[in-house]
Structure formats: C-alpha cells, structure tokens
Amino acid sequence: MALRGTLSTFLKTQLQACQISRAHSVAIIGAPFSKGQKRRGVEHGPKAIRDAGLIERLSNLDYPIHDFGDLNFQHPEKDEPYMHVPYPRTVGRANKLLAGAVSSAIGAGHTSIMLGGDHSLAIGSVEGHARQCPDLCLIWVDAHADVNTPDTSPSGNLHGQSVAFMLKDLQDKMPTIPGFSWMKPFLSSQDLVYIGLRDVDAGEHIILKNLGIQYFSMRDIDRMGIGRVMEVTLDHLLARKQRPIHLSFDIDAFDPSLAPATGTPVNGGLTYREGIYITEEIHSTGLLSAMDLVEVNPILGANPDAVESTASLAVDVIASSLGQSREGAHGVYQEVAEGKEDTEQLRL
Template structure:
C-alpha cells in the first residue's frame, strides 16, 4: 500500500533513516526471552519454543528474510529474591533478566538486524525497549495490549512487574518510581509523547490517572469501534512521526486480541481486537518502512484449554510477526516479474483434424 498524507511527505523529506532501516529490512534477529517472573502464572516461559514450533522461522524465511535465531537467553532466578514493599514479586530476578535482554537487543540492532523478542511476559519490555533505545534513542513505541502496563511499584495491586514496565521507562514518572533492587542499571528512555497505546480495555485507576495527566496517546477498544482501525493508525503515525521520522518499537501482547482468537494467555479480557484489526495494525506499521524491533509476549501454552487453543494462539502470534515483515492478505509471494508465453500451440490444427 502506498503511504499517503503527512507520513508520505515526511519520508520524502527525511530519507536517510528510512533508507537505513530498509537496507536491513530482510535481516531479522530472533531473541528468545523466556521471562516468567514478571507475573504469577506458570507457563509463559514456554512461549518462545511454542512460537518456533508454530513455524515462525520458516514463515519469515518464506518472506525473504534472513533469519538469525540466537536462541533463548538463560535467565536464572536470583536466590532470596524477597518482595519489594511486601508486594512486588521477584524484583532482582526480573531486573537481572531485563538487563541481559537489553544487552542482547542492543547487540542485535547494532549488528544491523531488526530484532524480534519472543516472550515471556510483558515485563521483558524493560529490557527490549531499553536495549533498542541505546542504538535508537529517538524511537517511538506502539504498545498493543488490553492493559496499560504503567502501574508503578507503589500503585500496583497485583505486585506483578508485567503490569509496570512503562512506568520505569517513562521520564515523566521517575519521581514516582522507587529504586527497586536489581534495577540500578535501568534508566528511563521514553517521554510521554513517544508512546501510543492500541487496544486498551482493562486499565487500573492509577494507570488511567497517568494516561490522562501526562497526555499519553491511547486508543481503547471503544475508540477503535468509534473511529475505525484505519483512522486509529493514521492518528498513531501522526502522533509518533508527524514531526520527525523515527524507528518504531512494536510491543505486542497477544491478549490484545479477543480471547476467542487468543485463549492461551494469562490475562484475557473480552471485547478485544478482531483478526482483521490486528493484521491491519501490523500491515500499516510495516508499510511505514520504519519498524526496527518487535516484542511478542504472553503466549502461554499451559493456559490453553486444549491443544487446538494453544495452536490457534501460537499461529495468531506468528501471523502478527510475519505481517510485520511483509506478509499481506493479498498473499505473500516470491518475486514474479513476467508471465510465461507459449512457444507453440500444444496441437496444430492439422493434428487436431487427424484425431477427429
């Protein structure tokens, strides 16, 4: 699809960054991040293996991508990892794992790859976004999720760090976020204007306060119903790239989809994205030419009611990633430049007469 409007003018006016990203468009690094300590449910650490088993590598290779699968990072639980403030779970384990992931993502982007982080729970964005920002300090984040994940350690009700990553990453919240053990390495790298949410429908009171008072752009499912997904994406790009071109970090929680499509996940919420809406989001992000990193998180094969439910969730996640790298609903095809022309008829008229 051709780009139109302000984004077209922007890409024409500032070609350097887009050209740099397009040059590495077909080099994709896969980094497995089987992080599970950011939440309470077992099984999300099996997410990377589940996505690979669903044919992710083969799908990307079929799109012409040069896939560099770096395997899974080896996260270890820190012993005696006590609660922070008698509530926040596994801060040292999550902090150490996020630091390892930040280093891995930074190396992948520096090496010229577009990096896909396979989760794991959504606390991994602490590492993936931080590592990406080391190489691309002006990046913009599109956060596709049923949840805002922007509670602070002082407002969280669950204590799970997968509901808090953006509070640590946002500069405007640093006087509201305490220093957790294991987090001394982490520095905020985003401003409120760098983030757009899509698909929200389960937002805590403190999170709603943050979204409103810090002027963070978000599109709830009601907004998607009201505006349509096309207008949502136009406004997303206007917000993130209306003034300057920048790399995009897509952080996609599979629970953004309706649970009827993605049942094998930890915190499903009714009324989510349809398949068509989800694919349109990633098609449009791909069409910008500015996608630099992707998180795919919260696929949990232990929470599927059946093997079919697990497969449906995993294949949906693979579709999301593949669409980020060029799969379209018109078909993903190899290069086809010219139709063949017959050199001669199969049978001459005379041969046909003889047969008659």
C-alpha cells in the first residue's frame, strides 16, 4: 500500500507539471548542433531564428517568455563511426544534455521550445519531455520519417533515425549505439502521427506499415485537405484521453519555395497556410507541452533573403503554436467589446 501511495503521488506530481507547463510560461532552449548529419551550418539555426524576431514576437503573447540561451555542447576528442553511423558519441552526449534541460524546463512549469540544430536533437528533447510527462503523444511534421535504424539507413546520419530511438516497438531492431546507454525507448507506435511525408526510404516504409503508424503524406493532404488531416490526427492521439502533445517541426516540411535555407529540401511540401493551420489546431487543444523547431541552416541560403524568409517562417510556426492567431488579438477585441453599450453592432 505504501508503494502504491508513493507511485500515485509521483504520477500526480508529473501530471501537475505537465498541466502547469501548458499554461504558465515558455522556455526557449537553443541547441546549436549539427553532428546528426553531414552539412555544417545548421548549428547557426538558433541564432537565425532569434535574429528573425522570435522573442519580440512571443512577447506579444499572454504569458512570460524565458530565453535560457544556447546549450554548450562539448564534443569528444575521438568519436569513431559505429557501423556507418557518424559521430554516435557526440550525438548521444548532446542529446543527453538537451534531455536534462528540457526535463528541467517542463518540471519548472514551462512549455519547452527547442531551437535546433538538426533533427537528431529530437531524441533528447522528446525523451526529456517524457521524463516529466510519460503519457505524451508526438506529432512529427516533416518531409522525412526519420525512423531508419542503422541497418536500414542509406546515409547513417542520426538525424534520420531519431524516432527509431524512441519507439518501444523497434527496441529489438536497434543495436546498442555508443553514446546512447542513457537512452531507453519510451514511445508506443500508437502515440505518434506524421504529417507532410514525401521522401521516405524503403526501410522506413516497411517500418511504418509493419507497426501501423498513423501518417499523412503530402498526397494524403492533397486528397483529404489539411482540416481533415488534423481532425484525424487529434482524434487518433486524444480520443482516449487528453494528454500532453510534443510537436517536432522540421522546417523542410514546407515547400522549398518557402523554406529554402535547409539541408534536405524536397519539392511539393506544405504551403504556408497548411503549416500554420497545423500549429493553430494544436494550440487550440490547449495541450501543447513541448516543441522542436529544427533544420534552419543559414549557410545553405542562396542569399540573405532566402535565409530571412526561412528563419521568419520558423518564427511564424512557433508563434502560431503558442497562440498567435490570424484572426487578430482576441484580448484587445474583448476589451473594446466590453466598453461598447450597443453590442448588437459588434456581431456584424
């Protein structure tokens, strides 16, 4: 009975931390890291997003914004490849540090916003979130599924294997990779939905089908419309119970005409309206607890305008996820409405 009472208290504490984080304040965590893939420059993503006016934009929202700066990633002197996976210890160490930072932020009552960096960082971001909110669900908005294992990955790059580390269903398919001894899978395949897929490797396609993972390719979005896609997504994840949402958003989910400064662009991506609608619908649930915005690479922009447009789009995505509305500032409208005696005119 004592053990049961202790467990009950622990779970209640964890639930309270998740509830507070969704309403109280926002923590910005910069993760300037690029070793999960081979193209340098993505480590400058956090600075580019901040320079595009992130903090100023978020300061217009209704809750405090705390920018905790950038994490300081120390790289091992020697980091030999494992199989054909480059920098395994470096990536593992970085994600362990990030997991601790995200866990601390959410435990302190913040909604965590991680600025990448490459998408291998989601390993630590989602794992740190799960420490505080073990019943979380994950929405992965990306051109790529990032669910390769070392055996199925054509490149070996860990930014294309992030989800495989998380899934309990793939535990027997993932070898013990140096640098990840701290990491244990924590996510069920039923707790995950992909949106925006259009460049999926053969091995990943087999994994998606065999595990029955819910996903929406760009063809599905064309066929169903983004409104229906979001209805099905949120019903799939939240119909049984309300629980914290982790949104992991790769900027390459957008069409390259909108987000050219990124490492693995794929034609035929999300429009601006589709991407923002996704984030607006997630915000409307009131359940967003943590978010990643990754793969903004300023070095790969053909010119300053390309970099600015990509970074500004990242700011729009984050602000929309946190409540910025295309319908205008609701709080101001309510104050004006309360000052009017003829409310009938306001309904026009």
